[in-house]
Amino acid sequence: MDMAGEDASIEPKIMSSQWQLNINNLTNTSIVINPTSNSNVESSACSSNSMADSICPPIWNQPVSGQSLGYCDMIVENNTSTSNTLGNGTSSIIPVRPNAILRESTFLRDFPVILPSSLPHLPADSGFIERAARFSCFGGGNFVDMMNPFRMSESLNPYTRDLASEGPLEVLAGKGSKSLPVMQTQTHEMNAIERSMEVPLPVEQGTEGSSIKNDKMIEHFPSSHDEAIFGIGLSAHEFAEAEFSGSGIQGELEDDAGESSAKELGSKKRKRTGQSNNGSRQAANETAMDHAEIQQQGYQNRASSKPCGKHDKPGSQGSDLPKEEYIHVRARRGQAINSHSLAERVRREKISERMKFLQDLVPGCSKVTGKAVMLDEIINYVQSLQRQVEFLSMKLSTVNPRLDFNIEGLLAKEPRAGPPSSLAFSSCVTMPYPPLHQSQTGIIQAVLPGLGSFSGPLQGSVNPQLTTVGGRFKESTSQVHCAWEDELCNIIQMGFTSNDHLNGQNFGGHLKSEL
Amino acid sequence: MKARTGYSTSLKQEFLKKWIKGIRIYSNFKKDMNILERKKAIKLSADLAIASTRNASTRWSRTLTANISKNETNKLFVEQIFSDSEVIKKEAPSRLMARSNRIASKKIWRRSHITQIKARKMGPYAVKASSIAKKLVKNRTKVLKSLVPGGENMDGISLIKETLDYIVSLRVQVDVMRRLASAAENSTRLGLSSKCSVHWLQGIFTVLDHWCAMVH
Numbered sequence: 001m002d003m004a005g006e007d008a009s010i011e012p013k014i015m016s017s018q019w020q021l022n023i024n025n026l027t028n029t030s031i032v033i034n035p036t037s038n039s040n041v042e043s044s045a046c047s048s049n050s051m052a053d054s055i056c057p058p059i060w061n062q063p064v065s066g067q068s069l070g071y072c073d074m075i076v077e078n079n080t081s082t083s084n085t086l087g088n089g090t091s092s093i094i095p096v097r098p099n100a101i102l103r104e105s106t107f108l109r110d111f112p113v114i115l116p117s118s119l120p121h122l123p124a125d126s127g128f129i130e131r132a133a134r135f136s137c138f139g140g141g142n143f144v145d146m147m148n149p150f151r152m153s154e155s156l157n158p159y160t161r162d163l164a165s166e167g168p169l170e171v172l173a174g175k176g177s178k179s180l181p182v183m184q185t186q187t188h189e190m191n192a193i194e195r196s197m198e199v200p201l202p203v204e205q206g207t208e209g210s211s212i213k214n215d216k217m218i219e220h221f222p223s224s225h226d227e228a229i230f231g232i233g234l235s236a237h238e239f240a241e242a243e244f245s246g247s248g249i250q251g252e253l254e255d256d257a258g259e260s261s262a263k264e265l266g267s268k269k270r271k272r273t274g275q276s277n278n279g280s281r282q283a284a285n286e287t288a289m290d291h292a293e294i295q296q297q298g299y300q301n302r303a304s305s306k307p308c309g310k311h312d313k314p315g316s317q318g319s320d321l322p323k324e325e326y327i328h329v330r331a332r333r334g335q336a337i338n339s340h341s342l343a344e345r346v347r348r349e350k351i352s353e354r355m356k357f358l359q360d361l362v363p364g365c366s367k368v369t370g371k372a373v374m375l376d377e378i379i380n381y382v383q384s385l386q387r388q389v390e391f392l393s394m395k396l397s398t399v400n401p402r403l404d405f406n407i408e409g410l411l412a413k414e415p416r417a418g419p420p421s422s423l424a425f426s427s428c429v430t431m432p433y434p435p436l437h438q439s440q441t442g443i444i445q446a447v448l449p450g451l452g453s454f455s456g457p458l459q460g461s462v463n464p465q466l467t468t469v470g471g472r473f474k475e476s477t478s479q480v481h482c483a484w485e486d487e488l489c490n491i492i493q494m495g496f497t498s499n500d501h502l503n504g505q506n507f508g509g510h511l512k513s514e515l
Numbered sequence: 516m517k518a519r520t521g522y523s524t525s526l527k528q529e530f531l532k533k534w535i536k537g538i539r540i541y542s543n544f545k546k547d548m549n550i551l552e553r554k555k556a557i558k559l560s561a562d563l564a565i566a567s568t569r570n571a572s573t574r575w576s577r578t579l580t581a582n583i584s585k586n587e588t589n590k591l592f593v594e595q596i597f598s599d600s601e602v603i604k605k606e607a608p609s610r611l612m613a614r615s616n617r618i619a620s621k622k623i624w625r626r627s628h629i630t631q632i633k634a635r636k637m638g639p640y641a642v643k644a645s646s647i648a649k650k651l652v653k654n655r656t657k658v659l660k661s662l663v664p665g666g667e668n669m670d671g672i673s674l675i676k677e678t679l680d681y682i683v684s685l686r687v688q689v690d691v692m693r694r695l696a697s698a699a700e701n702s703t704r705l706g707l708s709s710k711c712s713v714h715w716l717q718g719i720f721t722v723l724d725h726w727c728a729m730v731h
Contacts, residue, residue: 372651
């Protein structure tokens with residue numbers, strides 16, 4: 001199993017180097033063009049190890065966007081699932097991360113260079129600070145309450161909302177995870193908050209369980225800072241609307257479920273949710289697949305509810321609540337009521353909402369801010385996945401047909417079920433093929449954290465299939481298969497009928513030692 | 516967590532079943548394939564299998580299936596696999612073109628209008644900054660569209676949605692293939708003879724036959 005772990009860790013390194021090479025158009029064509037050579041490389045642990053190490057450092061130092069970080073996360077994740085020994089794999093991958101993070105931060109630092117010239121005129125607007133502060137309240141809102149549909153009756157009145165005296169600065173400091181200048185975060189914060197608030201709401205419409213809702217809200221909320229740089233990357237008039245988004249944010253909030261309670265809450269609630277987020281974020285990140293499902297429902301629901309959900313407000317808010325067709329969206333202050341710009345805003349929020357899901361799905365994207373950077377990560381991830389499929393299919397085409405005894409291993413759901421069946425294997429197959437039982441155990445251990453459990457329907461239908469197995473093998477090889485087939489029968493039956501019964505075999509110790 | 520494991524597991528099982536089926540049919544088609552043909556068979560079956568798990572509800576799955584079927588040699592193979600007629604024809608290209616033209620003209624208007632507004636409200640630098648940012652985003656969106664099958668004519672919102680789904684499916688595919696590959700690799704490394712390497716596919720099929728049969 002040591003070798004198994006090693007190889008499993010080498011393979012991703014090879015693959016990562018292969019992938020990196022592709023991206024950087026390096027001329028190491030022997031790896032890129034000829035994937036079959038990879039299997040040869042892998043077979044010799046030492047050489048491949050050194051090769052990967054020699055290739056990786058120059059790649060990491062190149063200004064490729066932060067996909068390495070994301071990919072390393074994936075590698076580590078896969079390693080944990082497929083092999084028992086991680087030491088070799090992770091130790092070589094972890095040193096990479098600081099480089100990737102550094103690159104990302106330098107990338108982010110480039111943006112401030114462009115922006116400051118545009119900012120000076122903004123703070124001069126006294127109302128700007130006010131609105132910024134207001135948004136921090138919004139952002140600090142308890143999203144759980146926001147989700148409560150019965151609070152729709154509360155109305156958002158921009159003039160009666162209390163302004164947090166602390167303003168966004170302290171709130172951001174409380175978050176403490178961003179390195180951006182505060183000035184920019186102010187402007188972005190507003191966009192961020194409005195987006196972050198917009199985001200959980202449509203999702204909420206699609207989801208059933210409140211626990212999922214809470215996870216999403218809490219999870220999405222701290223990424224409002226990530227969204228802060230969305231303003232840079234996102235289209236057109238983000239900056240222009242920064243001034244107006246103060247009052248406009250109410251429009252977004254009203255559009256969906258009763259989020260009006262958000263306005264009341266101060267910044268300390270925001271900090272609280274920020275802290276509670278860290279715990280739930282991992283859980284939320286782990287439910288990526290569920291998110292994908294829920295998100296799809298959320299999209300459909302949102303699309304259908306948009307026309308009808310927006311007229312909940314009776315429209316008694318004040319002068320800046322224009323009615324427009326059937327979508328009652330409160331316009332941002334000073335902005336022309338224009339169906340195009342409103343539609344544009346809606347569209348942008350949809351996009352950012354979906355970007356958030358992608359953030360959970362793509363590893364290494366949780367710290368990424370900005371649409372462009374995140375798109376880059378997504379592209380790299382998709383490319384890497386596609387290349388992995390190519391590579392794996394090539395690898396499988398070279399596989400030796402001695403996969404026969406894998407089935408129980410592949411099917412075993414739990415480690416508990418695995419060892420007993422492997423014991424059964426080993427006990428029966430000693431005579432004709434001593435190497436075989438080792439392979440079985442190796443295989444089984446390797447794929448144990450596996451797919452579903454088929455042990456239920458197995459018992460009834462095993463025998464008929466075994467005859468076909470035996471038949472096929474007789475075609476291909478010689479007389480040994482008679483004995484083999486019988487052994488196979490016994491093995492499989494024993495394996496499945498005694499899943500919970502640990503044979504007190506001596507092989508038990510032997511098997512474990514192979515892990 | 517439990518729900519998520521259950522969902523992904525069932526997805527993986529479904530994918531595996533269909534993949535096996537595809538490989539088997541393909542090998543019945545063509546005996547004695549060389550290594551490249553084998554790889555093509557594996558990849559083709561895997562792609563078809565993962566696309567069919569979506570039951571043609573997503574654009575990428577439909578496009579993927581359609582692209583595979585375009586190749587004449589694959590067509591029969593595809594038809595055999597999908598004898599239960601899951602394949603749905605792609606939307607008529609004319610409709611897509613009209614929609615993309617409409618979107619393009621809308622974008623042109625929007626862009627010019629927004630540039631005016633921005634130039635009025637902000638300084639020249641901000642306009643330039645955001646246009647640079649937009650260009651970046653646009654370039655990357657273009658790349659993403661080329662990656663995701665069927666992404667060419669989609670707008671930003673649905674593109675991201677499709678990408679999400681596509682990523683999930685790719686992950687399932689990679690995960691299952693990886694497990695199989697590592698299992699095979701372990702068996703090879705642990706000293707099995709290569710006596711049966713000639714009938715490679717047979718070897719896989721026996722295993723996968725078991726599996727299929729047990730599932731049903």
